Amino acid sequence: MLPKIRTIAAGFAMAAAVGGLSLPAVAQDYPHDTVVLTTHSSPGGGTDVFLREMTRYLGKYLGVNFAVENVRGGSGAAAMADIATSPADGSRFYGTTPTYINTSLLSAPEYDFRDMSGVANVFLDPQIVFVRAESPFTNLAEVVEASKASPTAVKFGVTTPGSLDRQVMEQFKQLTGAQGPVITHDGGGELLISVLNGTVDLGIGEIQELSTQIEAGEIRLITTYTKERLSDFPDVPTASEQGIDLVVNKFRGIAGPKDMPEEIYAAWEKAIQEVLEDAEFKAWYEAQSLVPAFMGHEEYDAFLEEFATEQEAFLKEYGIIQ
Secondary structure, eight states, X not given: OOOHHHHHHHHHHHOOOOBOOOXXXXXXXXXXXXXXXXXXXXXXXXXXXXXXXXXXXXXXXXXXXXXXXXXXXXXXXXXXXXXXXXXXXXSEEEEEOHHHHHHHHHHOOSSOGGGEEEEEEEEEEEOEEEEETTOSOOSXXXXXXXXXXXXXXXXXXXXXXXXXXXXXXXXXXXXXXXXXXXXXXXXXXHHHHHHHHTSSSEEEEOHHHHHHHHHTTSEEEEEEOSSSOOTTOTXXXXXXXXXXXXXXXXXXXXXXXXXXXXXXXXXXXXXXXXXXXXXXXXXXXXXXXOEEEEEOHHHHHHHHHHHHHHHHHHHHHTTSOO
């Protein structure tokens, strides 16, 4: 059966610490001078990096200053509660990833994605598998072979229990018969440290949170969960090329409290499209292999609902929830 996550990614592709201040260059009629973006990600994690980098450029199109806050706890539950209970006035938003959908389905938090409103999607974020530079593993076949020889030989690293990468790792094990513990972390930054110090043998991540270590030669990529090879890493084979039918794309966007004024949604839709065309920001996100995938408020809300339905079916199919 075609993995649910692959079906979702294909459909989406078709639809095509506080910090990060960005001073506006062009005044807009936005009702706040400062906007806070929260993330469940730890400092240095994928969403944290995405929000901090984007807000360097977004302020001049929205006409505001930005602050990024890391609201930790419950695999995104604390951050969701923070936004769901905030005033619906355009002053506070959340950086979305599949984690907040999965956490909603896996742990039934007091506030979940349904208590929030999709504002706009920005990117698809290709997932890669990485190991430390001195690792003996150079491909997925070696990982599978070693794990089958001894159930404790390979320790798999992922971020939070509700993350997409946790789901992908479990799916990888199902498809290949690989054995071994899956060790969760508070975010991409902590996962990277675990790979570097040998606590885990490999991890799933994104280029944007690993670029410094890749350039320094501290880690190696052994596969990408993309349909085609990444243009910046042409020597890294896809999982499909290695005989594993698994293609994944992680979405990154913005959500806010429910029922915000229509002019707030419109302002964000306009600003996101403008910042995606900003030459400096474009140079950054292309270097991180991020794929622009804009969706406005109504389209994004519908997508998130469909994504949640597909995810629930996937989680039941693999026995993760009843």
